[in-house]
Amino acid sequence: MLLVTGGAGFIGSNFILSTLAEAGEAIVNLDKLTYAGNLRNLDALSSDARHIFLRGDIGDRALVKQALERHRPRAIVHFAAESHVDRSIVGPADFIQTNIVGTGSLLEEVRAYWDTLQGAQRTDFRFLHVSTDEVYGSLGPTDPAFSETTAYAPNSPYAASKAASDHLVRAYHHTYGLPTLTSNCSNNYGPYQFPEKLIPLVIRNALAGEPLPVYGDGKQVRDWLYVLDHCTAVRRILEAGRVGETYNIGGGSEKKNLDVVRTICAILDEARPRAKGSYADQITFVKDRPGHDRRYAIDGAKLGTELGWQAKETFETGLRKTVRWYLDHPAWTEEVTSGAYRNWVETNYARRGAA
Ligand code: NAD
Ligand code: TYD
Numbered sequence: 001m002l003l004v005t006g007g008a009g010f011i012g013s014n015f016i017l018s019t020l021a022e023a024g025e026a027i028v029n030l031d032k033l034t035y036a037g038n039l040r041n042l043d044a045l046s047s048d049a050r051h052i053f054l055r056g057d058i059g060d061r062a063l064v065k066q067a068l069e070r071h072r073p074r075a076i077v078h079f080a081a082e083s084h085v086d087r088s089i090v091g092p093a094d095f096i097q098t099n100i101v102g103t104g105s106l107l108e109e110v111r112a113y114w115d116t117l118q119g120a121q122r123t124d125f126r127f128l129h130v131s132t133d134e135v136y137g138s139l140g141p142t143d144p145a146f147s148e149t150t151a152y153a154p155n156s157p158y159a160a161s162k163a164a165s166d167h168l169v170r171a172y173h174h175t176y177g178l179p180t181l182t183s184n185c186s187n188n189y190g191p192y193q194f195p196e197k198l199i200p201l202v203i204r205n206a207l208a209g210e211p212l213p214v215y216g217d218g219k220q221v222r223d224w225l226y227v228l229d230h231c232t233a234v235r236r237i238l239e240a241g242r243v244g245e246t247y248n249i250g251g252g253s254e255k256k257n258l259d260v261v262r263t264i265c266a267i268l269d270e271a272r273p274r275a276k277g278s279y280a281d282q283i284t285f286v287k288d289r290p291g292h293d294r295r296y297a298i299d300g301a302k303l304g305t306e307l308g309w310q311a312k313e314t315f316e317t318g319l320r321k322t323v324r325w326y327l328d329h330p331a332w333t334e335e336v337t338s339g340a341y342r343n344w345v346e347t348n349y350a351r352r353g354a355a
Contacts, residue, residue, distance in 0.1 A: 003028045003073035005058050005106065006037070006080030010193045011130070013041035015077065015231045016051065022235075026050040028071045030064070031080065032057045035340050040332065041192045059102040061109055068113040075126040075238060076110055078103065081165075084196050085134070085158045086348055089290060092157035099161035100168070103129070107172045114178060128238050129169040129182045133223070133248065134159035136184075138293035145223075145297035146184075148246050155291050166246075173244045181241040183234060185249040186298045190227030190318065191325040195337055196344065198257065199319075202264050203326045204333050206279040207272070212265070213349060216288030218258030221295040225251030226318030229311040236309045247307070250298025253315035258283075263316075267323045287352040 002019070006012040007029030016027055026049075031037045033055055045051040052071070056063040058080050080102070082088065082095045107127070114125055136146040137153030152167075154160040166182055173180040189199040202212050233249045241247060255263075265279035303309045313321070326333060 001026050001028065001071050001073045002075050002077060003030060003067065003071060004077045004079065005030045006078070007031050008033055008037035008039050008041060008053075009079060009083070010036070010190075011188055011227055011230060012079040013038075013192050014190060014227045015079065015234060016042060017044060018228055018231045019235065020045065020048065020050055024050070026052065028052045028054055028067060028073065030054045030056055030058065030067060034082070035344075036083065036194050038192070038194075038336060040335065057102065058098065058106045061105055064106060064109040065112070068109060074121070074124065075128065076106075077128045077130065077234065077238065078106065079130045081162065082158070084194075085156045086196070086289060087344070088156055088158035088161070090347065092161070095157050095161040099158075100164045103165040104168050107168055107178070111172060111176055111178055123179070125179055126238055126243070127169070127172075127178055127180045128234065128241075129166065129180060130234065131166050131182055131184045132159065132162050133184050133186045133250070133296050133298055134293065135163040135166055136296075139295040139297055141295065143295075143297075145250070145299040146248060147299040148184075148248055148302055155293055179243045181237055181243065182246040183237055183249050184246060185230055185233070186223035186225050186251055186296060188225055188227045188230050190322050191329075192332070193227070195333060196341070198260065199264065199322060200326065200333075202261050203268070203323055204337065206265065206268050206282060207327075207330075210282065211284035212261055212279070212282045213284055213286045213352065214258055214261055215286060215352075216292060218261070218285065219256050220292060221254050221256055221297070222260075223250050223296055223298050224253045224255060224260070224315050224318070225249065225311060226313035226321070229313055229318075232312070233303060233309050236307050237303070240307050242306075247303045248298050248300055249303060249309075250300040251311050251315065252298075252300065254295075254297050255315060263319060264323060267320060271323065271327060286349065
């Protein structure tokens, strides 16, 4: 039995779907269902007894204690977090609460549970903390990529809250011996990503005939990884990672934002041509994000050489699959972009205005 937190979100739901497709082990999914959590992502499992959904907050100690005692998981895979940089700039409090206080409280309950385990159950237990490359800060154009020994230098409230949670996980291993693993991954994309993040937002806006907002000069660089590749890396680290270690996960696909947006437009021009012109005509430069990190890049050598993991998708194949998924699932996007989503888009993009 695995206990997954945040399993109704983008990466968590892809992780649960792909893990259950491969193995027989049951999964308890603890998720608060914030705006980013969507049980529809897991519709395919509605009659699968191996998926046990538990609505709740990782910071609810009584609930977490009860869930651990009842289900007795052999490992925790911790995805739950507030995850959007722009939202962390508008309101950091939820990020501090869930990512720092929530993770701290989860670690306390997990430690208490782990203390009750004996023998192989105790030594084989794992707490895998899913984190981000944003904890390392920003790179210059010729700087070497982030490795596991790069000093932490988080720049946004989101990155700072994830960095703090990474430090807590490290301390629980160092101080109490809790068998932890931490992964720091680059930008993900793929099915079920909430359309507040760049790639799904651009696909949605393009199809809706709305502006495609590019922050600043659009020359910021991100390293993109297809979400199902992230999921295989997480499974590999869980299976064979060395306790107490951290592993960087990257896609080896550094791209400028403007090139990402243009590539999406080109795929859409082919798959669903506009009546006139190109989707690229909708590109609009808007005011930059405050403190915007210029470049992220991952040195994934440790995961590759130690654990033999490799991404399957290239950016080109992964992006095509992603665009196809959004074209085939308009109802999913429609459902998640009503109400609260509209309010967010108005607040965020009205603040920015035209560049
Ligand atoms: P997401 O925002 O899509 O999903 C987060 C999930 O966590 C949602 O289902 C939400 O309901 C749940 N959640 C939030 N607060 C909670 C709480 N207090 N208790 C229980 N559940 C709660 O995020 P994502 O993009 O799937 O990211 C998952 C994890 O991966 C995060 O920890 C994030 O920092 C990390 N990560 C994301 C990326 C990326 O590109 N998306 C890259 C690297 C690392
Ligand atoms: P995002 O998907 O929010 O991920 P992150 O900030 O965690 O990297 O943004 C990816 C990049 O795209 C980032 O450099 C900000 C930029 N961006 C835009 O240019 N326009 C947008 O509307 C959004 C949401 C992001």
